[in-house]
Amino acid sequence: MTVWTWLALAGAVALALVAAAEARRYAAARAAGRRFLRHPTASLGVFILAFFVTLALAAPLVAPYDPTWQLDPVHLQNQPPSLRFLLGTDVYSRDVWSRLVYGARLSLGIGTIAMLVAVTVGAGVGAVAGYFSHWLDAVLMRGVDVGLAVPRIFVLLMAVALWERLPLGALVLLIGFTGWFVTSRLVRAEVLSLREREFVAAARAVGAGPTRVIFRHVLPNAAAPIIVSAALGIGNVILLEAGLSFLGIGVPSPLPSWGSMIHDGWQWIVAAPWTSGFPGLAIAFVVMALNAVGDGLRDALDPRKEGT
Amino acid sequence: MTEPLLHVRDLKTYFVTEHGGGTARAVDGVSFDVYPGETLGLVGESGCGKTVTSLSILRLIPEPPGHIRPGSFIEFEGRNLLTLAPKELRAIRGNRIAMIFQEPMTSLNPVFTVGDQIAEAAIVHQRLSRRAARARAVEMLTLVGIPDPQERVDHYPHQMSGGMRQRVMIAMALICRPQLLIADEPTTALDVTIQAQILELLDRLQRELGMAVMLITHDLGVVAGSADRVVVMYAGQVVEQAPTRELFARPLHPYTEGLLASVPRLDTRVSQVRGRLHSIPGQVPAATAWPAGCRFHPRCPYAWDRCATEEPPPLDTPGSEPGTHTVRCWLLTEPQRRERRA
Numbered sequence: 001m002t003v004w005t006w007l008a009l010a011g012a013v014a015l016a017l018v019a020a021a022e023a024r025r026y027a028a029a030r031a032a033g034r035r036f037l038r039h040p041t042a043s044l045g046v047f048i049l050a051f052f053v054t055l056a057l058a059a060p061l062v063a064p065y066d067p068t069w070q071l072d073p074v075h076l077q078n079q080p081p082s083l084r085f086l087l088g089t090d091v092y093s094r095d096v097w098s099r100l101v102y103g104a105r106l107s108l109g110i111g112t113i114a115m116l117v118a119v120t121v122g123a124g125v126g127a128v129a130g131y132f133s134h135w136l137d138a139v140l141m142r143g144v145d146v147g148l149a150v151p152r153i154f155v156l157l158m159a160v161a162l163w164e165r166l167p168l169g170a171l172v173l174l175i176g177f178t179g180w181f182v183t184s185r186l187v188r189a190e191v192l193s194l195r196e197r198e199f200v201a202a203a204r205a206v207g208a209g210p211t212r213v214i215f216r217h218v219l220p221n222a223a224a225p226i227i228v229s230a231a232l233g234i235g236n237v238i239l240l241e242a243g244l245s246f247l248g249i250g251v252p253s254p255l256p257s258w259g260s261m262i263h264d265g266w267q268w269i270v271a272a273p274w275t276s277g278f279p280g281l282a283i284a285f286v287v288m289a290l291n292a293v294g295d296g297l298r299d300a301l302d303p304r305k306e307g308t
Numbered sequence: 309m310t311e312p313l314l315h316v317r318d319l320k321t322y323f324v325t326e327h328g329g330g331t332a333r334a335v336d337g338v339s340f341d342v343y344p345g346e347t348l349g350l351v352g353e354s355g356c357g358k359t360v361t362s363l364s365i366l367r368l369i370p371e372p373p374g375h376i377r378p379g380s381f382i383e384f385e386g387r388n389l390l391t392l393a394p395k396e397l398r399a400i401r402g403n404r405i406a407m408i409f410q411e412p413m414t415s416l417n418p419v420f421t422v423g424d425q426i427a428e429a430a431i432v433h434q435r436l437s438r439r440a441a442r443a444r445a446v447e448m449l450t451l452v453g454i455p456d457p458q459e460r461v462d463h464y465p466h467q468m469s470g471g472m473r474q475r476v477m478i479a480m481a482l483i484c485r486p487q488l489l490i491a492d493e494p495t496t497a498l499d500v501t502i503q504a505q506i507l508e509l510l511d512r513l514q515r516e517l518g519m520a521v522m523l524i525t526h527d528l529g530v531v532a533g534s535a536d537r538v539v540v541m542y543a544g545q546v547v548e549q550a551p552t553r554e555l556f557a558r559p560l561h562p563y564t565e566g567l568l569a570s571v572p573r574l575d576t577r578v579s580q581v582r583g584r585l586h587s588i589p590g591q592v593p594a595a596t597a598w599p600a601g602c603r604f605h606p607r608c609p610y611a612w613d614r615c616a617t618e619e620p621p622p623l624d625t626p627g628s629e630p631g632t633h634t635v636r637c638w639l640l641t642e643p644q645r646r647e648r649r650a
Contacts, residue, residue, distance in 0.1 A: 134372070198415040205366055205409075206402035206429040206480065209395075220419045 008061040016051035023050075032300040042296030045289035052286055056104035063098035067256045070094055078272035088274040090265055092254075096278055099256035103279060106257040108286070110172050110241050111234040117176025118237075119183055119230045126187025127214050127222070131195055141188070147181040152240070160249040168251060171244075175237055183229045190222040197221075224301035231294035235287040242283050258283050312341035313520050314365070314384050314405075314488055320377035321357075321364045325596065332595040334360040334374075336544035339622075342488060347514065347521045349535030349552065351528060351567070355592050357544040358524045359410075362490045365389065366401055385487070402429040406481035410493040412473035416465035422449075422476045423461035430483050448479035452509060471502035478509065485517055492524045507534055528571050532556060540564050543592060543603035546622065550633040560625055560635040562608045563588070602638065610645055614638055 023046050027033025036042055055062055064086075065071065076093040079085050087096040129140040155178050160166050166174075194200065195218060203217045219226075238258075244250030245259025246266075253260060258279040265275025321335040335357040342348045352358050363369050364376055367389065382389045384405065389397065401407075406429075409415040416425060426448050427441035436444065442461065449457035452475040465473055474494060481489060491510065495503040511534055514521050523535055531538055532552065539549040540561065548561040559565045569586035590607040593599055599606055605615035615638055622634040623641070639646055 198409055198411055199417040201363075201368055202407075202409055202415045202477070202480075203417070203428070204368055204401070205407040207398045207400070207432050208402075208428065209398055209432075212432070216420075217417050221417070223419075 002064060005062060005064045008058060012054040012058055012062055013051065015054045016047055019050040019054075020047035027300075035302075036296040036300035039292065039296040039299065041288075041292040045292035045296070048285050048289035049293065052104050052108060052282070055101050056108050059101045059105055063095075063101040065095040065098040067094065067099040067102040068254045078268055078275065080272070081274055087278045088272065090261070090275040091268055091272070092264070096261070096275060099261055100258070100278055100282055103256040103258045103261055104282070106251060106255060107238050107241060107259070107283070108234075110168075110175070110251075110257070111238040114172050114175040114179065114237045114241075115230055115233040117173060118179035118233055119226060120180075121177065122180030122183025122229075123187045123219060123222075123226050125180065126184035127191050127219055129184070130188040130191025131210065131214050131218060137188075140184075144181045144184055147178070152178045153243070156240075156244060157249065165252065166249070168255070171250065175240060179233065179237065179240075183226070183233070186225045186229055187219075187222055190225050191218055194218050194221050224297075227301065228294055228298045231290055231297055235290035235294070238283060238287055238290075310343060313344045314342040314382070314522075316340050316361075316365070317381040317383075319361065319364055319380045319382060321360050321369055321374060321380075322377060323374045323595075324372060326373070330596040333544055333598060334595050335364060336598070338541070338544070338546050340539045340546060340549060342520050342522055344487070344520055345514075345518055346536045347523055347534050349531035349538040350522060350524045350541060351526065351531055351538060352541035353526055353592060355595065356541045357595075358526075358541055359492055361541070362407070362492050362522065362524055365490065366405060366407060367397055368407075399433070402481070402486070403433040403484045404486055405488045405490065406484070406486040407490045408474075408477050408481050408492065408494045411497050412470050412477055413497065415477055416473055418465055421462050421464055422468070422473075426461075426476065426480045426483055429480065433484050444483060445479070448483050449476075451482075451513070452476070452479045454479075470498055471505065474498060474502075474506055475509065478506075478513070482513060482517065482519075486519055488520045488522065489514075490522045490524070493526070494523075495530065496525070496527070503530075510534070528567060540567070543598050544595060545603060545636060546634075547604065547637070548633075548635045549622075550625075550628075554628070554633055560633075560640065561604075561637050562610055562639070563604050566607075602636070610639055612645065 020043060024037065024043055027036050071089065071093045073093050076089050077091055079089040079093075081088045085095050085097065087100060090096055090099070125140055125144070129137040156174060159174055163170070200213060200217055203213050208217070241250055241257060242259030242262065245257050246263045248263060251257035251260045253264070261279035262276045265272065265279075269276055317339045319335055319338045320333070323332040323334055325332055338357070338361055340348070350358050350361065360369065360374075365382055365384075367376070369376065376390060380390060384400065389400070392400070416422065423442055423445040426445040427436070427438075430436045430441045430444050431438070446457045446461050449460055454460050454472060454475055460468075465476070468476065478494075489510075494510065495506050498506060507530060510521065510523075521534075523531065525531060535552050537549065537551050538555045540547050540555075540563065542563050548555070548559070548564045555564065556568065559568050566586070566588040570588065572585055588607055593603070593606070599616075601614075601616045601618055602608070602611070602620055605611040608615065618638070620636045620638045622636050624630045625633045625635060625640065
């Protein structure tokens with residue numbers, strides 16, 4: 001590690017601290033924000049997320065080596081953490097810290113994109129089912145039941161078996177398209193109650209068509225459950241990706257994702273626990289942080305807690 | 309007389325209730341006309357079908373459980389609203405016919421500024437740009453008498469009082485200059501001083517814009533002050549309709565009579581009414597089981613056996629032009645019964 005990477009790392013920590021402090025300051029000025037801050041772990045979660053996001057964005061600055069570069073396959077296998085290799089090296093003599101940093105890009109990126117796909121589809125289907133009701137609702141919701149009943153990992157394994165080498169983009173889309181069922185149920189429930197509200201009748205009385213009513217009047221009012229399920233959804237996707245990569249069917253080697261790093265190191269878990277341990281810790285921290293933030297948001301955005 | 313703007317004939321809106329409660333005949337054969345530029349008061353107690361009537365006109369009845377029966381007829385500017393395609397109907401809603409709802413606190417979308425909501429109709433119907441629509445919204449806020457419209461246009465509903473929100477609702481309804489405004493209990497949720505202001509505002513805007521207003525209320529005071537003609541509803545039917553003056557001077561249906569007697573008056577001595585305010589005995593029956601015969605007969609002080617078996621049609625009153633003052637009551641055929649009772 002050079003001075004510059006240390007400086008960059010310190011910068012990333014400082015930036016994450018500033019971001020967390022800014023978020024706190026912003027939140028403290030609002031009633032909903034104060035409900036968020038009442039969660040003891042929520043601020044910590046914001047900090048952890050800010051830290052990993054900064055790492056992911058600043059990966060080339062914070063990582064001293066190329067994540068796929070095998071430094072010296074003969075002498076530098078499974079080196080323990082040191083000043084030179086902050087988190088040690090793996091069995092292929094790659095720097096674990098560099099891989100972890102670039103892995104943040106992949107794991108968080110996959111989590112975010114797959115979640116965006118899932119939430120978009122879920123909110124769309126849920127809104128249509130809830131708003132139009134009756135036969136369309138029945139058809140869509142039975143479809144959701146089927147989706148929930150089929151184990152997701154089974155669908156993904158099947159896709160991998162069919163395509164042999166699944167491109168990363170297709171994997172992300174597949175994770176997204178198999179993950180919207182719960183969101184659509186949440187949104188449908190919310191829309192069912194929203195569409196009886198007077199302002200929806202008022203919007204229809206003004207001549208707004210169903211598309212306009214759904215997207216301008218109903219969905220923005222259902223933002224709270226959508227945001228919460230999105231926050232919790234990213235964590236789920238990261239875990240799923242890690243599981244798939246661990247099984248060797250996720251992110252193709254040698255691309256560093258946290259799951260594939262655990263996969264690369266698990267056979268040496270006793271001799272070189274750092275190779276699998278650190279990416280495992282990273283997953284644990286990020287998922288816990290996402291859950292803490294999700295819980296905080298759930299309380300903060302719940303209108304029934306207004307005024308407390 | 310001129311052609312009516314809105315022509316409602318034999319409107320029947322039924323709701324199928326779940327759990328075997330039967331069919332609620334919320335509106336059951338209602339007919340009335342609204343002429344251009346006039347104010348029609350639609351009066352009756354809660355549950356008599358006023359709101360369902362107004363929602364049926366814009367076809368905003370939730371279907372199912374509700375449906376408008378075949379044979380009903382609602383004509384507006386020469387077109388039958390009940391057979392229009394959804395798209396044509398939307399071109400009328402908010403554009404030619406606008407509506408104000410009862411509850412200003414819940415009829416505005418909490419996540420948009422009032423400016424956005426006022427402008428919505430103009431964007432939908434006149435395809436105005438956002439900028440032009442915003443300018444129109446400011447204009448409308450000025451028209452409905454909201455101070456600092458330039459600033460208020462960017463406020464959210466929760467930053468405004470009930471009276472202000474009702475003004476916003478009116479601005480929202482009138483931005484496209486509709487020919488007919490349906491105001492469903494526009495003042496019920498407001499306190500009395502604000503009520504007076506809103507009614508005055510509606511009156512002024514009606515004169516300025518030359519539109520017809522259908523004013524739905526349970527408050528006879530409101531009707532007396534603003535309506536040209538009054539339609540009295542009971543149990544899903546029109547029981548009496550008449551010009552306002554005539555209705556107040558000569559109520560002919562026992563229900564109207566009872567309603568008028570139930571209003572506390574400043575000009576009658578308490579001793580003259582024996583110290584107690586009049587009330588109509590009994591309750592409005594359930595819409596799933598209207599009484600046979602005249603629907604008011606179980607509560608009517610004049611009722612006799614004919615009332616329990618035969619349903620009276622709307623009858624013209626003697627001494628007035630046909631169709632101007634109609635009453636659904638057998639007393640019109642046997643006026644001596646009223647005298648005897650009195």
